[in-house]
Amino acid sequence: MTLKMTRDDLTAFMASHFPQVEGDFTIEDLTATGIKVRMHVSDRNLRPGGTVSGPSMFALADVSIYLAVLSMVGPEALAVTTNCSIDFMRKPEAGADLISEARILKLGRALAVGDVLIFSEGEEKPVARAGLTYSIPSK
Amino acid sequence: MTLKMTRDDLTAFMASHFPQVEGDFTIEDLTATGIKVRMHVSDRNLRPGGTVSGPSMFALADVSIYLAVLSMVGPEALAVTTNCSIDFMRKPEAGADLISEARILKLGRALAVGDVLIFSEGEEKPVARAGLTYSIPSK
Amino acid sequence: MTLKMTRDDLTAFMASHFPQVEGDFTIEDLTATGIKVRMHVSDRNLRPGGTVSGPSMFALADVSIYLAVLSMVGPEALAVTTNCSIDFMRKPEAGADLISEARILKLGRALAVGDVLIFSEGEEKPVARAGLTYSIPSK
Amino acid sequence: MTLKMTRDDLTAFMASHFPQVEGDFTIEDLTATGIKVRMHVSDRNLRPGGTVSGPSMFALADVSIYLAVLSMVGPEALAVTTNCSIDFMRKPEAGADLISEARILKLGRALAVGDVLIFSEGEEKPVARAGLTYSIPSK
Numbered sequence: 001m002t003l004k005m006t007r008d009d010l011t012a013f014m015a016s017h018f019p020q021v022e023g024d025f026t027i028e029d030l031t032a033t034g035i036k037v038r039m040h041v042s043d044r045n046l047r048p049g050g051t052v053s054g055p056s057m058f059a060l061a062d063v064s065i066y067l068a069v070l071s072m073v074g075p076e077a078l079a080v081t082t083n084c085s086i087d088f089m090r091k092p093e094a095g096a097d098l099i100s101e102a103r104i105l106k107l108g109r110a111l112a113v114g115d116v117l118i119f120s121e122g123e124e125k126p127v128a129r130a131g132l133t134y135s136i137p138s139k
Numbered sequence: 140m141t142l143k144m145t146r147d148d149l150t151a152f153m154a155s156h157f158p159q160v161e162g163d164f165t166i167e168d169l170t171a172t173g174i175k176v177r178m179h180v181s182d183r184n185l186r187p188g189g190t191v192s193g194p195s196m197f198a199l200a201d202v203s204i205y206l207a208v209l210s211m212v213g214p215e216a217l218a219v220t221t222n223c224s225i226d227f228m229r230k231p232e233a234g235a236d237l238i239s240e241a242r243i244l245k246l247g248r249a250l251a252v253g254d255v256l257i258f259s260e261g262e263e264k265p266v267a268r269a270g271l272t273y274s275i276p277s278k
Numbered sequence: 279m280t281l282k283m284t285r286d287d288l289t290a291f292m293a294s295h296f297p298q299v300e301g302d303f304t305i306e307d308l309t310a311t312g313i314k315v316r317m318h319v320s321d322r323n324l325r326p327g328g329t330v331s332g333p334s335m336f337a338l339a340d341v342s343i344y345l346a347v348l349s350m351v352g353p354e355a356l357a358v359t360t361n362c363s364i365d366f367m368r369k370p371e372a373g374a375d376l377i378s379e380a381r382i383l384k385l386g387r388a389l390a391v392g393d394v395l396i397f398s399e400g401e402e403k404p405v406a407r408a409g410l411t412y413s414i415p416s417k
Numbered sequence: 418m419t420l421k422m423t424r425d426d427l428t429a430f431m432a433s434h435f436p437q438v439e440g441d442f443t444i445e446d447l448t449a450t451g452i453k454v455r456m457h458v459s460d461r462n463l464r465p466g467g468t469v470s471g472p473s474m475f476a477l478a479d480v481s482i483y484l485a486v487l488s489m490v491g492p493e494a495l496a497v498t499t500n501c502s503i504d505f506m507r508k509p510e511a512g513a514d515l516i517s518e519a520r521i522l523k524l525g526r527a528l529a530v531g532d533v534l535i536f537s538e539g540e541e542k543p544v545a546r547a548g549l550t551y552s553i554p555s556k
Contacts, residue, residue, distance in 0.1 A: 085502030224363030333476035
């Protein structure tokens with residue numbers, strides 16, 4: 001399918017609609033079926049021992065699927081997360097950014113479903129995986 | 140069962156171990172099987188329209204089960220979240236704190252399982268529900 | 279709210295629409311917000327050691343929420359499960375029926391969300407818990 | 418890593434330990450990181466309209482991860498499912514077998530985590546996806 005938003009479109013959309021998280025995320029790659037997003041890890045994402053917090057990993061999974069859905073349906077659709085199931089598998093590396101690899105498995109009229117692997121940058125084994133469902137309101 | 144930590148113990152533990160989130164959460168109630176936690180909603184928890192972000196609700200669910208487990212096993216056990224499945228059901232009220240009601244359904248040697256309802260303060264219907272699993276390392 | 283189907287309506291609906299599972303389930307109780315369903319455990323639900331299989335517990339969780347949704351929206355709506363997250367917490371008792379206690383937490387126009395505790399009959403602690411989402415097609 | 422059980426080992430193990438489901442599943446492929454399992458769809462897996470039931474898809478996801486874990490840890494370890502989160506995305510084709518593609522994302526000392534895509538044979542888009550956690554008892 002043809003994407004309705006480019007990487008630059010998505011970045012601009014984020015900056016204007018979600019100023020609270022501006023600067024936290026960078027889109028590394030965008031394809032017809034998926035997206036790769038970097039989370040710039042800063043002090044407020046950390047927990048004792050330098051590891052990245054669970055809510056931060058959740059936020060990265062959530063924003064990744066959100067952006068992938070948005071790229072397919074366009075900026076007018078205000079998709080909202082309805083479900084996320086996330087498995088935390090390994091402790092993220094201290095001081096490393098997190099990288100997500102997300103793909104959309106279903107884009108229906110009402111629901112979109114995707115899944116995500118999250119890696120500490122440079123590591124081969126994922127620190128977390130998640131499946132998410134977004135509701136796409138009818139226009 | 141007899142709890143190993145009181146509400147004051149838990150509050151002090153949070154302040155010393157998780158300074159990043161100090162002031163975000165207040166334990167409203169603690170019983171032998173569950174806990175009630177308030178999240179003080181501030182600007183950085185908000186999204187367009189004044190609604191509370193998904194990662195903030197995830198953080199409240201996570202901290203609630205964490206504190207409930209801690210109250211039962213004591214401060215030496217470094218429990219970590221292994222899974223969370225969360226359903227976002229309604230838009231939180233703008234300007235209202237969030238209140239969790241969490242209960243522990245299983246406290247095993249290796250795993251603890253609990254579930255949580257999250258409410259906008261003063262509302263009857265929950266905005267989110269979550270089930271979480273914590274891994275309890277053997278000593 | 280007023281229910282659109284009684285316990286007898288639901289039982290008759292199950293018998294005519296799901297003959298494959300007729301006799302497996304009995305509705306024990308039905309209220310305005312929830313349902314209690316018995317699974318009659320038979321040999322084909324069992325695993326080595328006499329314990330009930332995971333798919334059987336999943337089936338009980340699924341049918342419980344399905345019937346509770348149906349009681350609220352009526353028989354014409356062909357709701358379908360879109361997500362289930364289930365935690366298996368204890369081994370079910372050999373030779374005991376399973377009893378579910380399910381409640382609907384949200385009944386929206388497009389989605390219904392509920393959760394379920396599953397017990398071996400006569401036991402106080404649940405063997406499983408699940409959260410489920412059903413999609414309700416627009417008419 | 419070197420697998421501790423071959424495809425034939427797994428098939429023989431299933432036949433002797435799970436006679437209730439013998440004949441339901443065939444291992445199509447087994448690699449160092451994943452497995453492909455066929456579910457032979459029969460009448461008792463079906464629902465009105467010829468579609469495969471949710472519990473049947475759950476059963477395929479569950480057995481797929483179970484066999485993949487078993488191939489890595491060997492037959493003496495009695496792994497049990499602790500969590501499954503499954504998304505039902507499309508209606509399976511009537512009359513077609515289901516094929517799973519499962520991979521193990523983490524094999525720890527105490528927990529294994531994997532995920533699964535399920536397809537109607539011959540179709541490109543998955544009918545379901547699931548993430549599962551297995552507990553591996555210490556010897």
